[in-house]
Amino acid sequence: MVRKCEKGECQMTTRTIFRMGLALCFFFSFLLFPSTVYQETKNVIRIAGDNQFPPFEYLSDAGVYSGFNIDIMNAVSIQTGTNIEYYPMPWNQAVQALQSGQVDAIQGMKKTEARKGTYEFSVPYFTSSQAIFVLKDNMFIRKVDDLEGRRVAVQKGDVATDLLSRVKQVQLIEADNQQEAIQLLTEEKVDAFVGNRITGQYFLQKSRQQPLTKIVGEPLDATDYGVAVMPKNKELLSVFNKGISRIKGDGTYQKIEKKWFGEYIMPYSFSLRQTLLYLEIGLALTFVIITCVLWWNRSLKKEVGRRTKQIERINKELEKKMVLLEGNVHFQQQLLNSAYSSFITMGPSGNISMMNDRAVEYLHLEKAIIGTSFVQTPLAAFIPEQEILAALQDKKVFLQKETVWIKDRSEKRNIVYSISPIQTMEGDSAGVVLNIMDITEQKELERKIAQEDRLRSLGQLIAGIAHEIRNPLMSILTYTQLLPKKFDSPEFRIFFSRHVTSEITRLNALINDLLDYSRPKKSDPIVFPFYEMAQGIVHLFKQKVKEADVVIRWEFDGEVWAIADVQQIKQVLMNVILNAIEAVEKGGIIIIRGYYEEAKAVLQVEDNGRGMSEEEIHKMFEPFYSKKLNGVGLGLSVTYQLIQENNGEIRASSREGEGTVMTIWLPGCRKDENDVSCHGN
Incomplete structure (x- = not known):
């Protein structure tokens, strides 16, 4: 336990004893080595120092220049027989005095990389570090990079200026000494003070303002601390180096260090x-x-x-x-403020407890609204109060709900919002989180895209219909024009009746496909096994498989059950499997797989045929798009619509020359071994 001294009595006693000891040492040195002492003391070294940098160097209330650096220099003076004159002044003036030759040395300066090119330094006798001081309630500044765009107090000429030079847009407020810089912080004229760690705490304790501040981050720029001279006075460093070496060797340095720092009381909680x-x-x-x-x-x-x-x-x-x-x-x-959405939290009573910057800006609110009831804010204009109460009381969740906000009686905004309850570790309600996103521009963009897509599809459909109808009509027209000339020919009449009937049948099939494409019948879903259906369809194409010399491989992960309209899915599989048979060359391989993927039943048809390009994959489900010689181009379009009608999904992946994989996802289920009912996957 360190006893605190009243009115500086301990400090004065220690200083007096120390100076008496130094005087005795000098006296005995003079008796033992009179000629040497006389010769060395006849030259005076002028040393400058900061007049307000405690506990290193400062002018006391009595006008005495004191501090750790002063005692070190006095000890060096006794050890080397050198006479020293002190020139206390503001730090920036001390640096100017050294550079102009008004003084020979500065007794304590940090040896930074920037200063090495200007000054010569003695061996270090201390390690000094900087620190960031902020007010106690500051939650935003934790490190040097957080000072970007902030007002920061520094001492004129201090190394903190170099340290902060890499921080963007920092506003440096310079003070004559560190005490003034700290005062700027406590008076809230700056956001932070960067300076010597020990000196800053000294001033705060002395002015009883330590409870108002705190140090954040790690110690900054821990650097050697020693005597600095200009290059032309480099020979003086041998005197200081010899004195520092001697006081460290005989224990004098340790006593001085203990005197100034050994009793330093660090802050406790x-x-x-x-x-x-x-x-x-x-x-x-x-x-x-x-x-x-x-x-x-x-x-x-x-x-x-x-x-x-x-x-x-x-x-x-x-x-x-x-x-x-x-x-x-x-x-x-920071995470909430960087989000594109507006986040608002409410307490158990429905009062606003927190908002991110996006919410404040979008709703034209102020931070002062914190603590206000939800119903007294603009949120009540488009968020139902009963939903907020349901989330608070019954812990209900409302996700991605769309609504319209009539803003300023003239502007209409489309909004998507979600309400999620906040619970304690015990499961009790602690409030709700409201997430708001403006989708007005997105809605307008979707409307424009949908309109363009409809126009594009309509144009493709009309072009396809015209192309497909023109061919049989041209054939019928040609045969009809030849009919008067060749009517007496029995062979032509037979040819005419056969081909005209064929072209009309072709037109009728085209009309039926168009009707299926435009108005697919409502699906009637039931549970069915994928494997049996696929086997039956392969059996229908048995002759085509044999002619093409195609090998069919089955890879099913047990029974795979799907829920869909059986007739519609049969039509889908017929189109997909037939396309695979026609795509492979003689001796090709088709693999039919079945498995579950989460809650979906999956059927995959893979072939090693000619494959498709990226452009073909993008267009394959469009109407009247076909690469077959006699293809109409409605098969895969109808297939896509039937899959959509059954709440499924179909996707193709292919590379030219390597084959194609068609994957179908449908709602799936798993059946127990002894139970005919279907249970969710």
Whole structure:
């Protein structure tokens, strides 16, 4: 336990004793080595330093230049017999004085890469680091990169200026000393202060403003700290290097360091200070009792030690958790603010508890609306209150619901919203999350695309119909024109009746296909096995399979049951399997697979035929598109519509010269071995 001294009595006593010791050392050095001391002290070294940089160097209230650096230089002066004159001034003036030759050295300067090209440095006698100081309630600044676009206080000429030069759009507010820079922070004139870690804490403790601030992030720019001279005075460094080496060797440096930093009280949490206060009271009582019961004192000491370690461990864990919590809150806020959607949370009573920046901007709200009831906000104009209450009370979820918001009585906005309940770990309702997205532009774009698609499809359909009807009509016209000339020929009459009838039948089949394409009948879904249906269709094409010398392979993962209209799916499989047979060359292979994929029954027909190009794949389901010589181009179009009618999906993948895979997904189910009913997959 470090006793705090009243009105600087400990500091003055320590300083007085130390100076007396230095004087005695100098006196004995003069007696032992009079000629040497006289010769070395006849030259005076002018040293500049900061006048407000405690505890390193500062002018006390009594006007005495004191500090860690001063004691180090005094010790070096005694060890080397060098006479030193001190010139305390603001830091930026000290740097200018050194560069202009008004002084010979600066007693303490950080040895940075930028300064190495300007100054020469002694061996380091300290390691100095910078820190970021922010106000206690600041949750957004955690590291140097977070200072982008912020107002940051620094001391004129300090290395913090170089450190912050890589931060974009940072606004540097320069002060004559670090005390003024810290005052700018506590007065909320800047967002952060970057400066010496120890000096900053010194000023905060001295002004009793430490509870208002905190240090964030890791120590910055830990750098060697030593005496700096201009290159022309480089020979002076041998004096300082010799003195520093000697005071480190004889223990003087350790005493000076302990004097200025050994009793430095680092900040503790309130709970630890309170615990230590109780511990002091307990120790005082124990001291009274120890005279009576020695054995009880020993056991109490052990218990106190154990509890102290436990408390320290708990406090460290709490500090780590607080840092982690602050980081998580900061990350979550950034995540919400970066989202395209508007996020709003409400508490159990329906009051607004949080909004991201997107919601504030879109709804033209203000942060002051936090705590206001939901019904008193613009949200009540398009979000039903009963849905909010249902989510709060019954934990109901409302996903992707569309609505219209009449904004400013003239502007109509299409909105999609979702309402999700927030629950505690125990399952109790803690509020709701409201996710809002404006889809007005998306709706308009979908309308335009649908209109263009309808016009394009109509044009293709009309062109296809004209092309398909023109061929048989031209044949009929030609035969009819020849009829007057060749009517007496029995062979022509037989030819005419056969071919005209064939062309009319072709026209009738085309009209029927068009009717199937435009008005597919409503499906009547039942449960059926994929394998048996596919086998039956392959059996129908048995002759074609034999003529093409095609090998059919079956790869079914057990029984695969689907739910769809049997007749429509038969028509689909006939088109798909027939296309595969016609696509392969002699001796080709067709693989028919069946399996489950989650809740879907899947049938896959793979061939090693000629395959299709990307353009053919994109157009294969369009009406009147066919690569066959006599094909109409409605087979796959009708197939696509039938699959859609049965809540399924069909997709093709192909590469030219390697074959094609047609995959069909339909609603599936699994049947128990002894149960004819179908259970969901």
